[in-house]
Amino acid sequence: MQAAERAPITALRADPVLVRISGAFKHFPISGFGGLAVRAVDGVDLEIRRGETLGLVGESGCGKSTLARLVTALLPVTAGSIVFDGQDITRLRGTKLRRVRRKMQIIFQDPFASLDPRMTVGDILQEPLDNFSIGTVRERRKRVQELLRLVGLNPNFTNRYPHEFSGGQRQRIGIARALAVNPSFIVCDEAVSALDVSIAAQIINLLQDLQREFNLTYLFIAHDLAVVRHLSDRIAVMYLGKVVETADRNDIYDRPQHPYTKALLSSIPVPDPAVEKERAPINLKGEIPSPVNPPSGCRFHPRCPIARVPGVCSEVEPPLEPHGAKDQAAACHFAGQF
């Protein structure tokens, strides 16, 4: 049965897209408010290509983490489809879902909260192997040591508990756990945000090495655009549940097409006093609106410096269309016109 299922997957290897998100919605109903819902992900189309790192950025509450949970089938979609390696995972259940999950892993932000304090590091790393009945017990123990070495930790640390490790070391354990089952796709949800600068650099370098070594595909979610630009091949910008721009990591910085992207990029300080003297951040008006009741038309229009209100911006929702460079798309009626 396994052989029969593998055949079509091999045939699809030619498809450069590993994950295809089409019209994905995730609404969280607010109980007692008759039909009201938090529209965390509100119509997202996005592709993640084999072997690339797609950076996903946006302010808190824009739906980045919810999208990550949809992509890894940790949350069911309200509507839409997510195709992973040629298979629509939104309708999978039971054994088939488990088989797909082995191919996708997630690394979380907080290395303190994401490791069970009562389990030894050995148990934490062996758990995924046990779950999927990979190898014999002895092979699993050996694999645990290999994993520790792989992420730059002492392989004899298997009997230690998470509290005996520093934040950076814990994040390495989180990475080792994700690698345990040989996934092809890893979601890094703010994986370096909680770490000290020099430690974050170690983890960033480690993630890059592992990607090269194992031909991994990353969805890298972070609010630090400098880190995202450093790690990613392409970048997608989210605002209030929607993707507003996607582009190559250099094009998005050199020629942003969406005014939100431009504002976001202009607000990041650069570690260079000479540049800082000249830099003029674009201040956005107000704050990110509630995802329960997003603004009409383009949902960025109340804060947009170039919006025509009343007019097309407050009336018509702009679709994500090609603008600017090759492989660049923006959802704006006046893309690039600033």
Add this chain to the structure above:
Amino acid sequence: MPQTLLQVEDLHTQFFTSRGVVRAVDGVTFHVDAGETLGVVGESGCGKTMTALSILRLVPDPGKITSGRILFRGREVTKMTDEEIRDFRGNDVAMIFQDPMTSLNPVTKIGRQIEEAMTAHERFTETLARGRVIELLKRVRVPAAESRVNDYPHQFSGGMRQRAMIAMGLSNEPSLLIADEPTTALDVTVQAQIIQLMKQLNRELGTAMMLITHNMALVASLCQRVVVMYAGRIVEEGPVEQIFNSPQHPYTWSLLRSVPRVDEARKDRLVSIRGLPPDLSNPPPGCKFHPRCPFVIDKCKTDPEPSLSEVGVNQVARCWVLMRNVTEEGVEAAKASALSKDAAAKLKAPVMEVEGNAGG
């Protein structure tokens, strides 16, 4: 010659724990001039926050200032009576913290909390304080300040709470504001607004600022002078342009190269500082940075720690080697070795094939 506001001399703050004495601040000397912005940078646990808390005499138990002098406008802070220190905090020096949610009282209205900060010092009567609250909230650019004074902290967003904290810090018109990671918990767009606000306040009110952060970009944006701390010691100090353009201590150099820049296309790998900061109850002999330093020589391990010596105009560093004596090849080699340690160990590791046997 600018007027010196704060002068810290050979400050030692130690924690007496069952594991021994932790030297959190270990002989720190620096000053803050009136109206200037000083950045204090370094990794977590290098003594930045403890230095700030020492200045306010707020070191938590079991910590104590064991020696050194803290002079504020010539007055010795370590010798102040309880009443004097209460007057000093807030009136002369105010501090804002990283997390604006836990620093505000959740059951008291924002306006009332700012009033309390003012009336506590008896500089303002209650009526006068109430009148000033709205003015203060306007000054920190809280929109619709007239109605928002009656809000509770949970009705404020993260950025607004930090603005309210800054308003509270400024309420008694201190001459020095210590900001400990004021934007770390905030979104980038909000961070930009807070940075801009702090710049404007520094210009408009002439309040000196001491910014404690690990974010080098923030320092480049806000500060005129920088102090770099490592393991409870100052390892380098100087004007911001010099520190960024020609850092002389390998720690400063590494810190600057460990962060990616958003305005640059990916060039090469980040420099990561190997290992971890030392245990401050048992620091390494010699230069405290030597176990992690890519340019270490034998002298660093055996000789006593070097003193802070002049390496440029108003720039001092504590290092036997200094970056200007490191050759181009040395720098390249250091970049390579910083990664090969990790990379070599990893790439040698055989990976067990775990195909098959999967699923139910």
